[in-house]
Amino acid sequence: MITPSLLTATIALSALARAGMEQMVVAPGSRSAPVAYAAAAAEASGALRVHVRIDERSAAFTALGISRSTGRPTAILTTSGTAVGNLLPAVMEASHSGIPLVALTADRPPELRGTGANQTTYQPGVFESFVRAQVDLVPDDQKSAVETLDRALAAAGGDDTTAPGPVHLNLALRDPLYPWAEEDHVFLKNWAEELAAELKENRPARLAHPWAVFDESLVTENLETDTSGLPRDIGRNFRIHDVHGGSIPSPLGENPGKRPTTPDGARAVVMAGDGAGPAAARFAEEAGLPLMAEPSSNARFGKSAVHSYQNVLELNIVDFVDTVVLVGRPTLSRQVAAILQREDVRVLAVRPGPVPWFEEGRRDEEVVHTFQEALELLGPVRDNWFELWEATGIAACDALRTQANSTPILTGPHVAHAVWDACAADGAVLVAGSSNPIRDLDLVAWPDDPVAVVANRGVSGIDGTVATAHGVALGTGRPVRVFLGDLTLLHDAGSLLVGEGEEIPDVQFVVLNDKGGGIFGKLEHGAVAEDERYTGTVERFFGTPHNVSLPDLCAAYGVEYSEANTAIELAALFAAPLRGRRVIEIPIDRAGLREFHKGIRGAAQDAAREYLAKNPIKA
Structure with a gap:
């Protein structure tokens, strides 16, 4: 027996x-x-x-x-x-x-x-x-x-x-x-x-779902399209020419042609949240609509993606938006959340099936099952609508770059930009940690080159990021570059332990180390800390300062360690082949973080506002 x-x-x-x-x-x-x-x-x-x-x-x-x-x-x-x-x-x-x-x-x-x-x-x-x-x-x-x-x-x-x-x-x-x-x-x-x-x-098929998992198009080599018209595969060597060359099936059918525009057409935008997928970028381009794409949407590329969109959404151009085509789950921007709650904005949510993060009736929106349905409900687009968003975004982006580059030291946005470019160049999957890193990516990851991005945005915790990155590398067989903060690394430091004889994935951890919780300085708590009655409280309970030695931590777990203090040093580390596991520490100072971000955002918005003043929107 x-x-x-x-x-x-x-x-x-x-x-x-x-x-x-x-x-x-x-x-x-x-x-x-x-x-x-x-x-x-x-x-x-x-x-x-x-x-x-x-x-x-x-x-x-x-x-x-x-x-x-x-x-x-x-x-x-x-x-x-x-x-x-x-x-x-x-x-x-x-x-x-x-x-x-x-x-x-x-x-x-x-x-x-x-x-x-x-x-x-x-x-x-x-x-x-x-x-x-x-x-x-x-x-x-x-x-x-x-x-x-x-x-x-x-x-x-x-x-x-x-x-x-x-x-x-x-x-x-x-x-x-x-x-x-x-x-x-x-x-x-x-x-x-x-x-x-x-x-x-008979190896069983995947249990993939377009909103649920890292788009298979960035993992495997076979091309599949599900019945909703949303692509599942676009090939391992995912580059922007694949989109324009037709490797992504059009979500609007064959030969959709140029969308008609009229003087009184829809003033719509596409919001691509977490998990939206490359089809959202293709749809925005073919529909002639501006695209606001979060990093983990995997739609942040192509001609329609608006640069520095969060700063543009702070301006009066957003008052003219009458329709949002929503794809995936927006998780980052308060500005996007505000648009979705506006009573005067129509929301067309493209969902081929149930999603785990939304209960019907909780927000006023029309659910459609295909992009074609959304387009039919949308109708013609207003003349020069996309071009106005595109130019405003470029003005904001250029000003933000100039202002950020005026500082002589590395900052979160500088590192985010370098990480994105490195992944675009070597094809590494980018795992984005919660808190500041994914927001820095959202701010400065220019949507010219596509990058495969994974982030735990279900409940957006920092826990488990190190282990998740290991899992992504083991699942895809591809090198992974992780962009995370020091607290995120320390919270999951135990996941650096991989036993003898176990498979060691290729993972590079790019750690912004500001010796604590820098994100709180950018939130309302940063303003509270300026009141001397609360300075110590905010630092202790939110800043959570520490003095952990990352070189010693890495040595304990058998992980390679490097430090980068300049853009040149960081570029040299990214140029080397991504093999094995390595922590790259970038020491930064969070004391001036709040003022730095106010400066770059202010510069971006001023430039965008100036452009709109010269090119006013007609009601």
């Missing part, structure tokens, strides 16, 4: 592999041991790739990065007890981003729950608010177990009414928890080889 816990483990892993899982992450533990032994056998046969991490939170975000960058379900295996609770941040991010993460948790069998059994809590339902399906499996019947798991995993891909997202598979495992008889050894080997042969013949 096969040990029951091993049989349960193989049932679960077979279901996951048939649902499209190619990689999984294992955190060590005793109760989860049967699944670990099965995973090892599956890896030996070539059926799965397995990664091991000692910290469950790090493991979960590694799995999240793999799923986000591939569109495939990825499981994180944990033992019972508090190990399960460590998955919650990644499960929350997966839920709000629509990522098919699988929490595969081992548990005590029901007869031991509530008895004081060691390392036991109540695990069923622990992620209830965030998962698309949850299963508490005690498989006494193999057929029913397979059917139960298949139904749960199908929910990860979403359907006509539910967005994709994470699922929770809780496996109640009874002793013994290891292969102890010869029959067990033979069973595991045969099972793994049969699974590998099955997958070789």
Whole structure:
């Protein structure tokens, strides 16, 4: 007789592999041991790739990065007890981003729950608010177990009414928890080889969703277009000529031609938020509309992308906007959020299916399923509307560059610009940390060259960024450049630990080190700190100063370290091949951060305002 816990483990892993899982992450533990032994056998046969991490939170975000960058379900295996609770941040991010993460948790069998059994809590339902399906499996019947798991995993891909997202598979495992008889050894080997042969013949399709995952166009080489007309693939060597050369299928059909304009046409803009995808850029260009694209939209390129759009949105030109074509999820700009809330602005939200981050009725908007529907509702565009936005954005951008370059030291925007250019040049995937880095990118990443960008914008936390970057590199097989702050690195420093024998991805961490939380100085708290009654409070509770030595931290984890204090030094580091793992520290001073940003934004807005004064908009 096969040990029951091993049989349960193989049932679960077979279901996951048939649902499209190619990689999984294992955190060590005793109760989860049967699944670990099965995973090892599956890896030996070539059926799965397995990664091991000692910290469950790090493991979960590694799995999240793999799923986000591939569109495939990825499981994180944990033992019972508090190990399960460590998955919650990644499960929350997966839920709000629509990522098919699988929490595969081992548990005590029901007869031991509530008895004081060691390392036991109540695990069923622990992620209830965030998962698309949850299963508490005690498989006494193999057929029913397979059917139960298949139904749960199908929910990860979403359907006509539910967005994709994470699922929770809780496996109640009874002793013994290891292969102890010869029959067990033979069973595991045969099972793994049969699974590998099955997958070789029929590797399941992705569970990709256009709003949920890093666009596959930047990962794989085959061209696919889904039924909504939104492209899934545009090739590994993604460059702007691919767009204009036709490698991205037109979202408006073949030969859409030049859009008509009229003196009283629509004054519309395209807002491309997180996950919008390259089709949003193609649509904006073909529709003749100005495009405001966040970095993680993966639509920030092409002729229609407006430079320095946040500064332009501060001016009276925004008062003339009557329609917004919304693609993806806007997460960065208060100016964009303000437009979407205006009662006099019509919002056409292009969504081919349900999304995980929006509840119907919470904002007044018209949902359309294709870009063609949006265009039909939009009608002709006003004469010279795009040209006005384009020129205003260029004026703002040029002034911002000039003002920023007047400072003799490196700043966040300088580094953001250099990081974007480096990724455009060498094809590295850019993982953007939350807080200041992604906002610096949004401010100065010029949309002339496309860059593949991944960011955890589901709930926009700084946690798990290091692990997510590892996962993106493992998922895509491409080098990754991470732009992040010092607190983001320190918050997830434990994810730098990769055990002996584990696959080491190519990841470069570009760290803006201002010895604390610089973003708060740019927010309202920076103004409060100018009042001497609150200076110390703001510094302690928001600035959170520290004196961690990054060279020592890197040495402890076996990560290469470099420091850059000038643009020339940074360029030289970016010119070298991106191999292995390296931290590049850029020391900056946050004391003048608030005034610096006021200066560059003021210069940009003054220049844009001057241009608009010379080229007034007619009502």
